[in-house]
Amino acid sequence: MKLRLKLPLLFLSIMILLFLMLLFYVRTFLLGQIFDETHEWQRENRRQESIMVEKVRQLYPDKEAVGVYLNDRAKEWGMEVQLLDPEDRTILFKTDTNVQAKLYSRYQLPIFIDDDVVWELAVEYPMKITQYNKHFFIGIVIAVICFILLAFIRLTIYVHHLIAKPLGDLNQYLDKINLYRYRPSSKLLSHYARRRDEIGELYRKVRRMEERLQMAQREQTEMVAAISHDLKTPMTVLYGYLEMMTVNQSMTEEQRQEYLQIMGNKLVSMKHLLDEFTAYTKQELQNSELPKKAVHAAEFVESLCREYELELEGLGYRLLWSHQLPSDAVAFINDQMIRRLFANLLSNSVIYGQNPGLNLFISARLHEGGLEMNVEDNGVGVPEGELAIIFQKFYRVEKSRHRQKGGTGLGLSIAKSIVEQHGGSIQAFSSIHGGLGIRFWLPLK
Known part of the structure; x- marks a missing residue:
């Protein structure tokens, strides 16, 4: 659950718990008190009523004496008393006091003389709840303070374990990141990464970031090693021929020209390698800011295929293409980069297809809101286990064969970079024609 949902639910649960605890406290302690x-108050009233009834019986039938007594008692006890005739309920006497309380208790007390009701006393007592309110208020205040303190402690502990501690552990983890040495995912990282909230998402992204940084570091190291290795071989040949020309003074002019021709070819090869590395670096810089424009997908694919159809036909190869694109389909792409993408894919098939009767196949269609294209050949293909890694920089299926053909292992990596800069995806598969297939998808918008 996301923190934006978890925290409000936490506060709501704390408030509900606080209300239930307060209700329990009031029900268990305050109400009982x-x-x-x-x-106790009612028992005291019954005692006073018994005394008053007995005294009125003693004073019967002297109404004046009864009235004086009732007046005194009413003022003393803060109540109101009426003396009533039991037959017609007429008021025979009423005390001077007046009960002004909003809450009061009213009782009818019969006066018996020889088992006959001679009078009735109507008594009204004010409900003296001031003391109860005081106790209730003090108890509620104390309970609320205690419960808020408990809720604050609980919330502090929860937030510490939910947010503060994971962020502190993440800072320590970031301090230990080593780009030169891969380390398995720690138990702590795995624990937090399993969470389904923002903290878990942050830990998963940090782990992916670390893996990408380590991959970038390895690719940088591999790039230096590849450049060094690919330049070392022709330089060794150059050094060998220079040494032979210097030591062998009896060399004929024809041999000298032959050696110079070989050395010139090696220099051209070195220049080609350096040009490819330079182009790759420039390509990466250009991809960071890739301007796009709207093009009609069907027209663009047709012009592209016709262009390469003629070019490949001149090299002795065939390009078979088709598409299922509506005429109104529009894609936002960088025209130059997409052409570079096709150039890399087609040249990769031509150079490494190793089939004299090489045929290339291009198909296009709309799929899942984007432009999907397949580029396939009937060459030797790529082993199934290596299809997922052929887009890595400097990857070569057979390195010695690639060096003989002048490959650097950057063509498919550049293709992948171009597609991703367009917001698309690319993958390799084994073609039904027997060779390698490349499928890439570009969003229309």
Whole structure:
């Protein structure tokens, strides 16, 4: 669950828990105390009522004496008393006091003389809840403070384990990143990476970033090694022929010209290698800012295929192409880079197809909101286990054979870079025609 959902749910759960704990506290402690005090108050009232009824019985039938007594008791106890005739409920006497409380208790107390009801006392007691309110308020305040403190502690611990600790561990992990040595994913990294929130996503991205940085470092090292290796061989040949020409003074002019021709060819080969490395570096810089424009996909594919159809026919090869693109399909691409992409793919098939009767196949269609194209050949192909890695920089299926043909292992890597800069994807597969197949997808928008 994402943190943007987890944190609000956490606060909501804490508030619900706080309410339930407060309710439990009120129900268990405060209400019990209030009920006990109310019961005590009622018991005291019953005692006073018994005393008052007994005294009125003693003063019966002297209404004046009863009235004086009831007035005194009403003022003393803060209540209101009426003396009623039990037959017609007329008021015979009413005390001077007046109960102003919003809450009060009213009782009817019969006065028995020889088992006959001679009078009735209507008594009204004010509900004295000031003390109960005080206890209730103090208890609620204390409970709320305690529960808020507990909630704060719980929230602090939760946020620490949920956010602060993972970020601190991530900082320590970043300090230990080593681009020159691959290290397996630590238990700590794996633990956080399994989370389904933003922290887990951050850890997974950090791990992928580390892998990409290590791959970039390895590719840089491999690039230096490849340049060194590919230049070392012709330079060794040049050195050998120069030494032979210097030591062998009896060399004929014909031999000298032959050696110079060989040395010239090696220099041309070295220049070609350096040009490819320079072009690759320039290509990477250009891909960082790739201007695109709208082109009609069908027209672009047709012009591209016709251009290479003639060129390959002049080299003795055949290009068979077809497409299923509607005339109104528009793609936003960099025309020059896509042509460079096709040049790399087709030259890769021509150079390494190793088939005198080489045929190349191009097909195009709209697929999943984008332009999908396949470039295939009927050459020797690539082993199934190596299809996933042929786009790596300086990758060569058979390195010695590639060096003989002048390959640097950068063509497919450049193709992959161009496709990705367009927001697309590229993959290799074994063609039904027997050779290598390259499928790439470019978004239309």
